[in-house]
Amino acid sequence: MTISLIISILALGVSCLTAWFTLLRRGMVLMTQPTVIFFGPDGGSKSDNPPLKVFLRTLLYATSKRGRIVESMYIRLRRGETTQNFNIWVYGDKQLVRGSGLFVPESGVAANHHFMLPSDGTSFHFLEGKYTVEVFATVVGQRGSRLLHAIQLELTGTEATALKQGDQGIYFDWGPDAAKYVGHIRSKREPELPHLIHDLLG
Secondary structure (H helix, E strand, C coil), X not given: CHHHHHHHHHHHHHHHHHHHHHHHCCCCEEEXXXXXXXXXXXXXCCCCCCCEEEEEEEEEEECCCCCEEEXXXXXXXXXXXXXXXXXXXXXXXXXXXXXXXXXXXXXXXXXXXXXXXXXXXXXXXXXXXXXXXXXXXXXXXXXXXXXXXXXXXXXXXXXXXXXXXXXXXXXXXXXXXXXXXXXXXECCCCCCCCHHHHHHHC
8 A cells, every 4th residue: 555655656746747847847048159150241231331230150949848939139249348239130041031939949940140230320330359249039938138148259450440341241150179269251241131131121
């Protein structure tokens, strides 16, 4: 009788734990180390003075079986005492869409993420110095925005001068041996946002 009762209690405990991990636990949204980060003008713009953006590629994943829904994402860029938000979020690979809700499963979702300056006439310039790129996300059922990742980058004088040309961007590739990002200049403005996205952004 006692043994049967103990077995029943243990079975109930296992069932409760299983239900918690699979059905009830909400978990969090996390992101992996970005493989590449881009500073520069957007290549898909029709304007002679294309808007600046920050681009990165990463994997977002949930720590719960049920997954989570990301309502919005944005980047906060810091250099010294200067802080600037890039709050217009567009994501995807070949098919880009304006960020307005993304389901993130436990297995994760890898995508390119483009963050543009707000369309309120904000003036911003990439200057020489050390930058902190902070990636924030707002998740359904969670109050406020949560910091997903903070990345340290350094923009050299040569790279900052190249960005002033308007047709060049800086790619930062992760160097595993050096354990830091290494920047290099590209004359072609990419990755691009399709003209359709720019039309949607107004």
